[in-house]
Amino acid sequence: MHTKSHLTICLVAxxxxxxxxxxxxxxxxxxxxxxxxxxxxxxxxxxxMFYLSGQLPSPITPADPEKGTPAVYGNMQSQAESAxxxxxxxxxEQALGMGDIVMMRVYMTANPGDNKLxxxxxxxxxxxxxxxxxxxxxxxxxxxxxxxxxAPGAFLEVEVQAARSK
Numbered sequence: 052m053h054t055k056s057h058l059t060i061c062l063v064a065x066x067x068x069x070x071x072x073x074x075x076x077x078x079x080x081x082x083x084x085x086x087x088x089x090x091x092x093x094x095x096x097x098x099x100m101f102y103l104s105g106q107l108p109s110p111i112t113p114a115d116p117e118k119g120t121p122a123v124y125g126n127m128q129s130q131a132e133s134a135x136x137x138x139x140x141x142x143x144e145q146a147l148g149m150g151d152i153v154m155m156r157v158y159m160t161a162n163p164g165d166n167k168l169x170x171x172x173x174x175x176x177x178x179x180x181x182x183x184x185x186x187x188x189x190x191x192x193x194x195x196x197x198x199x200x201x202a203p204g205a206f207l208e209v210e211v212q213a214a215r216s217k
Contacts, residue, residue: 079097079098080096081095081097082096083095083096084145092104094141094145096145099214099215099217100212100214101142101145101147103138103142103210103211103212105156105158105209105210106137106138106141106208106209106210107134107202107205107207107208108124108131108133108137108205108206108207110123110124110202110204111123111124111125121203121204122202122204123204124202124204124206126162126172126206127159127162127169127172127173127176128169128175128176129176130176130205130207131157131173131175131176131177131207131209132176132179134207134208135149135179135180135209138209138211139180142211142213145213147215148186149181149186149188150187150188151214152181152190152212152213153212153213153214154191154192154212155191155193155209155210155212156192156194156209156210157192157193157194157207157209158195158200158207158208159173159195159196159206159207160196160197160198160199160200161196162206168196169206170194173194190211
């Protein structure tokens with residue numbers, strides 16, 4: 052029975068592939084965007100889908116190891132604007148735009164000063180990039196509170212998936 056059901060599955064897969072309605076995962080091209088020194092890929096193309104690794108905001112004032120001062124990132128809205136601007140630039144390098152984003156995940160921490168999550172600040176920055184007259188597309192989105200991020204002082208990290216239109 053096992054051989055018969057395996058044969059049936061193979062025949063159905065071949066039929067669907069021949070009809071153009073199904074492409075096996077192995078047939079998708081995969082291209083990693085990475086540097087020789089980085090520990091992860093900054094992005095990965097799988098067919099017409101682009102997966103961009105999480106982006107942190109750029110610090111307003113970089114850390115100074117000699118003085119022992121940490122990086123300063125600003126409030127949630129300015130951090131979100133920084134992260135979205137970085138994403139916009141990285142997508143542009145791949146001939147994509149913010150309107151091509153189909154899924155976004157936002158990881159946020161609470162401000163250590165008042166222990167509050169500034170969701171409104173993140174949404175204010177988001178509204179400058181999505182649902183505007185110039186860029187009306189809004190991606191599907193998840194927003195999660197996390198205990199900490201890799202960069203002390205950063206309040207959010209954003210990862211996206213974008214699709215190349217045909």
